[in-house]
Amino acid sequence: MTPPRNLSFFSVKAIPAALLTAIICLSVTACLSWLSLQVTKENVQRRLQESVFQHHGSLQNELEHEVSRLESFASLYHISPSFDRYTFHSFAKIENQPWLVAKLFSKKVSPHDVAQFESQVRIDTSVDVRGYPGFHILDKVPGEDSLVALYLEPRQKLQSAHGLNLKKMFPEGTRRLIDGGVPTSFVLTESHPLLPGNNIVMSMPVYETGLPIRSEAQRRIAFSGAFTTVISIDRLMPGMFSGSNLQLKQIQLSGSDLQGRPVALTLPGKQAAARESLTTQINSFELPLTVPGQKWSVRYEVLSNEGLAETDAIWFILFIGLLLTAFATGFVYVTVRTGKIAHRLAKDMTKALHHSEESLLETQRLAKMGSFQLTPSHQISAQTGNILELFGLLPSKKIEYLSQMLANMEAEDAIIFSDIVAAAFETSLHTHLIVQISTGTPRWLNLIIDSSGTENGFTLRVIAMDVTEKYLSENKIKQLAYQDALTGLSNRASLRIATELALSGSRAQRSKLALLFLDLDRFKFINDSVGHDVGDQVLIEIAQRLRSAVKTRDFIARLGGDEFVILVDELDSDKDIRAIADRILSLVCAPMQLGQHTYYLTTSIGVAIADSGEPNADALMKQADIAMYHSKEKGKNKYTIFSTDIAEALEKQTSLERELRVAMADGQLVPYYQPQFRVSTHKLCGVETLLRWKHGKRGMIAAKDFIKVAEESGLIIQIGNQVLIDVCKTIAKWNLPEDFVVGVNVSSLQFFQAGFVDFVINTINEAGIDPHRLEIEVTETMIMQDTDVAKTCLEQLHAYGVGISIDDFGTGYASLTYLRDFPVQRIKIDQRFVKGHTNNSKDQAIVKAISTLGHDFGMQVIAEGVETDEQLTSLGIIGCDMYQGWLRSTALPASAIEELLPQFETAAA
Incomplete structure (x- = not known):
């Protein structure tokens, strides 16, 4: 039987060619679609990151603005001759921000001042002409100071809080505020009659001008009151994102409560109820949040839809790819079958493949990526994408060897990359490395190195992707965490790490290092007299002078306020550190021209030296701090190198203070009386009281031997x-x-x-x-x-x-x-x-x-x-x-004076 004529159409030779053509076209289509999808995902991720960073920055700025307002309140309190209720309310108007709950000033009132204080408040008509006739301090604790909520804004809303004793209501927070001597913050999550919901409370203590506040005991004595700002977290967090298109699933604040314990607070996002699809992804961003006295963090969970339905380019590539595949497959089949248009088919396929390759290269260019292969002799082949542009090479320049790329890398990165390449030709590996390209504008590449073994050795391919934006963003976050925002110097966290590393190196090399603790003299006077803006300029100028005083490798940090620390390693002798300290003193005290005015500052320096890694970081910092205060006591504008004599003197002073406290409790401090006589008659006419300490072991001690410690x-x-x-x-x-x-x-x-x-x-x-x-x-x-x-x-x-x-x-x-x-x-x-x-x-x-x-x-x-x-x-x-x-007489006890009184008659004055 003769087979049907149309069966000859399905030639065995034509089907493989058509299938191969379909596979190639589909592979190219899938590759282009995948690359387009990766570019889309990266762009979505980058836009989400930028948007979150921007709004988080607004959140940080809002908190810093409120901290500045607290500092302004404290400055106004110190410079205002009569800081009263009218001054507070004039300065503390609640701005048009829905998250601001309250601002208040609370004042310390001693037990014996309560009656007079309440009387003064009742007749205070500076804001309300009626005064406050029913005012009294609520929740007083007998025999203890009260911290009274005195001035409150808004007045009508917080009227019931007027007179509350905040020390009883928040005992632990009040103690931390007074003893710490610095602003403090905490999260208040429990429902409260006055502060419902979740709130951030920021407080700044103020102390009596002229009183020392170096120790906790001195701060408790000098404490005068506190300025406080209350911010609603429930309104602030979502409010910062009110104008964005972000779909926030939730916001989690990690902070601390009144007792300093960690607190994790979760808030629903702006569009938490948005419907999630199968293609919806959750992106998390955890960023640091700085509040007075604390380092908190905020975690944002953002929804993003990265499905194919949202990517028109992917659907377009798929459509064109499938269309091209169908056309190419049929075309190859027909051409192979008929044999008349084979040459045209080859040209069209070549053109189609070339077009696909150009599309792939264009996709790689848009994604800022490319790849190349390496031979064991470091020859480059199979370049794709904009690999030359990524490595800072001219497009017209022919590149054959890896050394041409290494020349444009940072020296240290080039060495590391070369070592990885050498290892890749010895064993199979898959790793990545971020390198910096130093030509032109600095940029950073993420190099993915992949090697696999074959019969002829190892094949190695390198994929390069530009990650400059991501690298700079991450570095910016690290900078906020480890760098002082005002001066650009390192901060306390960086100092801790640097000190540990330096001590480790000193221990290994059996070398010396020195830590210099600097505190500017009379800097507070500049802040109080001409304002914090000028004070900030002074700190920036001081930071620049300190950089010029030491070597580039030496570490400089600002601890906060007017305190700086310099870490100098590889010391040959104490003579070197003395030369550095003298140079710092000279640079700091040089005239400082800011605007139309010239300022003169000095600094007190404490130096602690570590030998072979000893003592540890905490002890080294403490020794430098002690030496610095010793410099201030000697008259300021000096440096002191910590020694055992200073430590012994400090221990002696500390021991004397402990004994003095016991003496007070045991009644060992008693008044003695120095008789006074008239010159003309030699008659007793008065006495001067002198303090004596009846010490159990040392006998009678005169006041001059312990009065300084008492002060x-x-x-x-x-x-x-x-x-x-x-x-x-x-x-x-x-x-x-x-x-x-x-x-x-x-x-x-x-x-x-x-x-x-x-x-x-x-x-x-x-x-x-x-x-x-x-x-x-x-x-x-x-x-x-x-x-x-x-x-x-x-x-x-x-x-x-x-x-x-x-x-x-x-x-x-x-x-x-x-x-x-x-x-x-x-x-x-x-x-x-x-x-x-x-x-x-x-x-x-x-x-x-x-x-x-x-x-x-x-x-x-x-x-x-x-x-x-x-x-x-x-x-x-x-x-x-x-x-x-x-x-005539030494100082006598009261009983001896009483015996003398009847023996004398007072002469007429």
């Missing part, structure tokens, strides 16, 4: 107050002659403490004594700290009847203004002049001048430290009214 630790306030109470009680027991006066020295910390005048008056009233019996002794140096406040306090004490005397007159500033304007009744000539005035004409002239000046102003003059009859005779001739010293 630096802040204990002097408690000690001085107790002495004043004991003296008033003693006066009440004595049967004193008329005009008999008991003098009590007060320290500057005690004198300038808020409520000192009230404390003195209350102590006198409780003891039931005549105010004229008590005399407060101050020094010229102490008055100079704040002449306005000092004058006010002394006038109030004088008006009540308390006597005022200036101790050690002539050794301080000796301004005649004090004698003219201050209510002083007596001046005391310092014993240094009295001791030498009989042998030294200059000292004698000073004693005469002080005596004459005092009498002309209607004051009595007392000579201190009289030890010989010759001195006493001379003082009588000069005209001094009274004297005290070892010639």
Whole structure:
């Protein structure tokens, strides 16, 4: 039977050719589609990342703006002569931001000031003409200070919070705020009658001007109040993304609560309820969030639809590819079968394949990628994409060897890449490396190196992709985490890492390194007087000078405020570090021209040296800090190298402070009294109170041996107050002659403490004594700290009847203004002049001048430290009214003075 004629059409030779053509065309189509899909995904990811970074930056800026407002409040509080309710509300208007919940100022109120404080608030009509007649402090704790919510904005909404004791409501947060001395932040997630929902609370403490705040004890004493801003997280987070097209699934804030414990807070995104399809992907971005005193993070989960339905280019490539495949397959089949158009078929296929190759190359160019193969002799072949442009080579330049590419890489990257290539020809591997191309504008390539073994050896292919944008974005995030934003120097986190690495190298090489701790002197004065903008410019200038003071390899960091640290390694001798410290001192104190003004600064430097990796990083930093404070105590603008002597002195001071605290609790500190006599009659007319420490092992210790430690630790306030109470009680027991006066020295910390005048008056009233019996002794140096406040306090004490005397007159500033304007009744000539005035004409002239000046102003003059009859005779001739010293009596306990009183009759003044 003859087969049908049409069966001959299905030739065995034509079918394989047609199938091969279909496979090739479909492979090219699939490759182009895949590349297009990768480019689309990368573009979507990049746009999502940029959008999230942009809105996260807005979130960070909003928080920093509120921190700046808190700093402005603190500056206004310190420079305003009368920071009152009107000033606060004028400055604290809630801006038109829905996430701002409240702003408030809370003030510390001592237990004995409560009644007076409540009375003042009730009659405060600066904002409300009706005042606050029903005001009282809520939730007071007997015997403890209160932190009272005093000024609040918005007033109507927070009216119920007026007067709340925040110390009782937030005890742990208040303690951290006061003791830390720096702004603090925490997340408040629990529902609260005043603060419902989830909130960020940022608080900044303020302290009394002029009081030291170096230690926790000093900060507790100097603490005056706090400014606080409350921000609603529920409104802030979604609000920052309100104007974007991002589909936020959720936002997760990782922070800390009042006790410093981690808190993870999840908020629904703007379009959390959006319908998710099979092609929807979730992209996560975790970014750092800086708030005062804390480093938090925010995790954003963003939905993106990367399905084929959203990619027109992919559908177009698939359509053209399938159409071309069908055409090419049929065309090959027919051509092979008929044999008449074979030559045309070859040309068309070549053209189609060439067109497909050009499309592939164009796709690679748009994706900024390319590839090439390497032979064991480092010859380059099979280049695809824009490989020459990626490596910074001219398109017209023929490239044959890998060395031509390596020449355009950073030297270190080129060495690493060469080592990987060498290893790839010895074993199969698949790895990647990011290298920097240094020609033209710097850019970074991600090189994927893939090698596989064959019968003839190893074949190696390298795929290059431009990742500059991603690399710079990641570096920007790292920079925010490890670099100081103002000066460009490293920050505290970077310093920790650098110190550990340097110590590790020092330990391995048995070498020395030094850590220099710098603190600018009087920088706070610039911030307070001309503002933080100028202060920031000063810090930037100081950072530039420090860079020029050390080698490029040396590490410089700014810890915050006006504190800097320099890490110098590979020291040959201590002479090197002394030269560096001298150079830094010279550079810092050079005149600084900013705008129309010239500023002069100095710095105090503490140096700690590590040898062979010892001590560790924490101990090294502590030693440098101790040495820096030692420099400040020596007069500033100096450097000190930490030594065992400094450590021993510090330990001795610390031990003395501990013993002093025990002595206070055990009643070992007792007042002694130095008798005062009239020069004309030698009759007892008064006493000066001197403090003595009855030490269990060391016996009787004079005040000069421990008073400095008491002042630096802040204990002097408690000690001085107790002495004043004991003296008033003693006066009440004595049967004193008329005009008999008991003098009590007060320290500057005690004198300038808020409520000192009230404390003195209350102590006198409780003891039931005549105010004229008590005399407060101050020094010229102490008055100079704040002449306005000092004058006010002394006038109030004088008006009540308390006597005022200036101790050690002539050794301080000796301004005649004090004698003219201050209510002083007596001046005391310092014993240094009295001791030498009989042998030294200059000292004698000073004693005469002080005596004459005092009498002309209607004051009595007392000579201190009289030890010989010759001195006493001379003082009588000069005209001094009274004297005290070892010639007649040393300081005596209260019982001894009480026995002396009946033996003397007070002479007429």
